[in-house]
Amino acid sequence: MGADQAWILVALPAAAFVVLALCGRWLPRQGDVLAVLAIGASLVLYFFVLHDFLHQRDGLVNSHEYWSIAMHHTWSNVGNFNLNFGTYVDPLSAVMVGVVTIAGTLITIFSIGYMKGEVRYWWFFAVLMGFIAAKLMLVLSDNLLLLYFAWEGVGVCSFLLIGFYWEKRSAAEAAKKAFITTRIGDVGLLIGIILLWKATGTFNIQDILTAATTGQIGHVYLFVSLMFIFLGAMGKSALFPFHVWLPDAMEGPTPVSALIHAATMVVAGVYLIARLLPAFEVVPASLLVVTIVGLVTAILTGFMALATTDIKKVLAYSTIGQLGFMYIALGCSHPDAAIMHLMTHAFFKSLLFLAAGSVIIGTHHNQDMKQLGGLWRKMPITAVTFLIGSLALAAVPPFSGFWSKDEIFHGTTAWNGGWVTFLLGFAAVLTALYTTRLFVRTFLGKPQDQAVYDNAHETGPVMVLPLIILALITCVAGFTVFNGVGRAMGFPGGFTEFVFLHEPERFVMNWSWAAASAVIAFGGVFLAGWIYWGNRITISTRLADWQPGVYNMLVNKFYFDDLYQAGIDRGLLGFSYVVSWFDRYVVNDTGVDGVADTTRYSGSILKYVQTGKVPAYALGIALGAVGLAIAGLVVRG
Amino acid sequence: MRDYTIFIPEFIAAGSALGIIAVDLIWPRVRKDLLAYLCAVAAIAWAVASVFYIGKTPNSFQGLIQVDDFTTYFRLMAAGIVFCIALISPNYIRGRIDAAAEYYALLLLGCCGLVFMAAARELITAYISFELISFSLYILVGFLRRDIRSNEASLKFILLGAFASAIFLYGISFIYGATGSTYYDSISKAIDANGSNTAIVVGLMLILVGIGFKLAVVPFQMWAPDAYEGAPLPITAFIATASEVAGFGLFLRLFSSAFHTGAHEWAWAVAILSAITMTLGNLVAIQQTNIKRLVAYSSIGQVGYMLVVIAAIGYGDAHAGAGASAGLLIHITGYIISTLLLFAALIAYYNRTGHDTIRGMRGMAETQPFLALIITVALFSYAGLPFFAGFTTKLLMFQSATSNGLLWLIALGVVNSAISIYYYMMIVREMYLFDPDENVKRFSINPLLAGLAGVLLLAVLFIGIYPGPVLHGASKASTPLFQAGADATSNVTAQMLPK
Amino acid sequence: MVPLENYLVLSAIMFSLGVYGVLTRRNAVLILMSVELMLNAVSLNFVAFASYLDPSKIIGAVFAVFVITVAAAEVGLALAIIIRLYRNRSTANVDEVATLKW
């Protein structure tokens, strides 16, 4: 099964989706086994594809050359405007497919336990498979149009999954909000794609990149189209102005949050920008924009995470923060750091979400820190796995988070002036802070709500197994950066030699940087531990009294949600009322009915000419005759 | 050179008119329906006789009456009208009119007048036949002796008719005075030779008044709504068809052969009259509640559309004029058939329910679906909707009349026919959208009427779908109009006048 | 020879008197009389044109005769209708006879 049959990876989950959607209800165990088989098969096939892909490299003369396998055929053409779709496998997409398939398999297994007893059990797996198929297509597609196809497919599946419990009004609203916000982003993406097509005449990514790098597209034009495409990425990755939908998306079941809102969907934007990075490099200003947005998002969500008490919302904000980190790495034109962080983040964040899920199942559906506390005695395995995940998130050494965040720090040195590095450090500290706060308030200290604490219990093996596997992966994932480890696994070298922008660079352990980032991580952890573990409640309440304004602002997520809601209600819907009023009363009543009434009214006036009296009629005739005669003479004269 | 053989069809018609009166006098107790069938048979004989003249070389009686394809076309139309009116009248007349014989005789004589109006090539004959059909109409309108509305209508009709014919005569005297002759050809040669002067212009305008009155052109149309409403139903149909056909017969003949050389004098006047007529006719029709008055205004509107062709004759050259008058002939044929179809249904409904207001037709789709279908088809044909005669004929007429100068008038005509769709739909609305009043139950209609209505319905559909043959006949009829009929009359005038 | 214009002016005056009569009179019979006056004016006109312009003088005279006969027939018919109306409505005043309107 060679790399150019990569489309089979997409076909398997897609077929599962069709089968489950049509007759999932009547399948044995409502089709969850079929789902796991489909995603498992894709995982196995992925390894074959990877194996074949790596061996193709042997034939290359020097290892520096960038190799890839592309396969496409024409789907339709209108004159010279032909759309051809196909797959494109290269190191970047290989890693992404790996992340999706591994995380997907584990999460599908986990959700068998989590979703037991749900009303539409089969529908959940159907849409899950649909989502995975769309995500794989997105990653493997070789042209922007097919990418946009998959992009929208991913959006729809996220809408269906967020709105899975659609009986709840909040879930329905959250799904609607998520889809519309990402849809606005997609509008930008579509405009960007068409602008690029207008300049290059093709949708194929590689052709566009070569056209951009060889300067065939004007700088300003390229900048505008890249900004539009970045708009799409911002929508999907819930970056700064569009971040409002991700916290609400937690309404969906936890495996959904794990898979979609941690591992795969939100990182689609990162993949897209990484894929188009050569074009971004042609216009340095765009890289600056990406970095700034990344920074603002990281810091802002860091603060928000500190204020919320719902464990899933904290993880959601942390996801947005980590995405900010990835965009900063991209901004510094280090896709290797960004993709590595993406990979490691996918594993430890899905671990955290799944652990949070098992906490929710274990404590019978409550997820508010104020009720939880001291759970580590009741749920030891979940507690340990949660600890490993949070340490990785806080970038504490040996765990995977540390290596990838270190790479990002290394990348930010590219910006002179160091202000990026400083802000990144600050964001890293914030990350460590809220991660430790989350762990401490959930698992350590006195149980806040005795009732919850008493009947808390460890979740079943189906859910615990994936947790353990993910925990192992989290520990190990960081070491892939080393050359030796990579070579042992069959890769040409360390992670940075596999995924690179211009040329592979061997990872060299820079002790000073490693020490600095370790200090930041431990500092944050101990600071949070001191605040929250010792006399924990008083400190956070003191913040509320000391600076009520700041605290309220944090709790209300800087009032962005209300800002957008007001903007829509007053702006858009107001404009819509005006337009429909205008249509009803001006265009319709005066324009159309007005004309009809005037004709009818004029008719009713003219009818009174007919008085019924003979002399009046005779007068009509006489006047007509005289008028005609005079007019005849006048015209002739 | 008095060739009486050319009048055989008219002799048959007039003879049978007198025959009907004789039959009534001899057998007073004969059933009145028999007279109707006699009249119908006479009409058929008339049509058959006139068919023989198709394609014959046109010869004229002393240059006064020209029998050519144009006259044959009008003979066939006249025969058709009499046939249909004769068949739809009997069960209307049964209770209401006692002098049935005179009724049918006048129908026949009136239509003779119609044919001669179309066939005349000389002003005196034209005037005489103009008066012949007017007189028969004055009497027929007043036939319901005890109904005050019929009396009032005929009074108005005759007073205003006399007034208008006086003006018409005054115009003719001026034309005669200016050109020295009453023969159309010598008039046109005279105008062509020494151009037009004030006398001719005034004369032309006054002639326009006379014909305008007959066709109910605005501002001379005020008699029409009252006459339509007052007259008995079959006679309303007779007025709507016969007087229109007669008026346009005279209009076409007179203005194509006599005044075509002085066209720039009257073309603009006809265009303006046409514009006013169609607009007022359609606008006032929207408000009507009585079906007969609505048909009156709708026929005023239709006259407005047909005047466009006369204006086109004025603006265009001989070839364009021939094409345009062919369009007019096919439209007027379609219009007659639709009107007869409409009135056949209205009479059947009136005989049974006695309603002639639109409100009275409520729920007809329930009580008598066949009649409702007939009325809808007739109205849609008036409005010019597809598959029905109105659409094809109106389209062909307007298309033939299109010339750069007249496009505004045709645009107005099209807009007016769009307006007319509204009030025809209002009648269809009354019939289909509402349930009938409780006391009216489903009833059957007289088989004769139903048969006639069915035939007319097929005719309307035929013209609407396949206008080929009728258009061919109309174009053959309109060709002789524009050939200078010099050969027929020149030798006669020379011969008559003493050397 | 009296010039043609005099005759034409005379007939024009008679014609307009007739029109005035039709417009102002309320009684049907008097309207009828004014119409007859107009017809006479027309026949005068014909005869005048015939004598002055037309060498054969035939057509004008023939036309005048026809006008007179038609006028006579018209009067007979109109009076019959007016009598019928009078029997039904016992009035010949045109203004009262106005039920058919609008």
Next chain:
Amino acid sequence: MSFDDAQGYLVLSTIAIPLLAALILVLLPGERKMESRYLSLIAGALVLGLSIYIFAAYQVDSSTFQMHLRWVWVENTAFLGKNGITFYLGVDGISAPLGLLNGIVAFSGALVAWKIDYRPKQFFILYWIFIAGVFGTFFSLDLFFWFLFYELATMPLYLLIGVWGSVRKEYGAIKLVMMLFGGSSLLWIAIFAVVHDAGLGTFDLTALWNAGQSGVFSPTFQKVFFPMFVIGCGFHAALWPFHTWSPDGHGSAPTTVSMLAAGVLMKFGGFGIIRLGIQLLPAGAAFWMPGLMVLGVIGAVYGAVAALTQKDYKLLSGYSSISHMGYVMMGLAAMNQIGITGSVMQMFSHGVMTALFFLLIGTLYDQAHTRNLPEFGGIARKMPIWAIFFTIAGFTGVGLPGLSGFIAEFHIFVGVFRSYPIFGALAILAAAFAAGYIFRMFATVFYGPFNPRWEKLKDISPVEGVAATLLVLAIIAMGVYWSPFTDRIGPTVALLPGLTH
């Protein structure tokens, strides 16, 4: 009789079968309701089969008129010269997909009309006259018959809406009919002028096209009469200022009629502009197309924004039709091959989508008898299958890739971007608004807490289910594999005069 003529008779039978069905129905006694329904079903199936065959049998490589049938009707009489009026049918890349659309909508309409039991015979007579009119307009190549069928399709609407309509049916009926006839009276005038000015004394469109494209009409003539054609057809296509019949008319029409009116009748506008505007008066088109683009954009944005706050879902889908037809106008106004191909595809996609929309709305309205959106809630629990169909229709409206909506709009956007980038961006923004009103409808109608008032709602009936499945198949077919459409439409559109490549 060559194979091509045989196919010509097939095209003829798409018009003849509906008329024959109407004729048989006339002769059928009124009370026999089931017979009239079965007859309509058979006729619907036949028409569907024929339209599919015509679409399939259309040779993709030769983009000239195929399957043509020509009977000389009236010739060399009065003002008509050589083949003055000919009954001339032909199929080209543009009319083949639209014929298929009509076949599909006709069959599903006949199915949906199954539950009409107030005088079904009369309903089906008028219904089949409408369908014959639509087929005639798409396939006839003679201006006389084109216009005859154009008006024939509009004629029965008054009675269809007036007798079988719902709320405010009289107002909706007379407004719809009067506005459409107002529009077609503009067409009358323009046709008279064109036929006269061509000087050939014939209504044959192919002759008129050659005259038009070879510059017989003077530029000023074209500048005057092109807008008349566009506005005349604009009434049918709900072009912006002439659109007000769409919400009211569809609002008060019965389900099947609003399916037909929105699904097919609105396509007359776009089709007419191509046939009579672009092909006949290219110079006029070149001059006026920016104006049409502006109207199209206004229509697209205006319709979407107005739909955002509609309380009544029938009006809402009326406004959404205006918005989608705005895209069609923009595609045409782009005057390049991709744009016009996109607009023809959008005509097909919107036709099928709106038919599905109105079908589903009709099913809900017939049971709930209220059209006020806020009163609904959590319907999906009571009507799950209906909810799935509605979701698919909604996603097509939003323009989700994989469904026909996206690929059609995508071609239009690409085409419009090529000539007017700003308008293209505006159009894509309007597409985002579409997501607004459709998802607002989803959230209020399906999801959210269940409103106990709708306890007794039953799911979609099997007959309507079949119709809805047919429409969904069409949507997905075009959404996933659209090259059959682009291969047919593309080459024909390439032949249109005055295209900027």
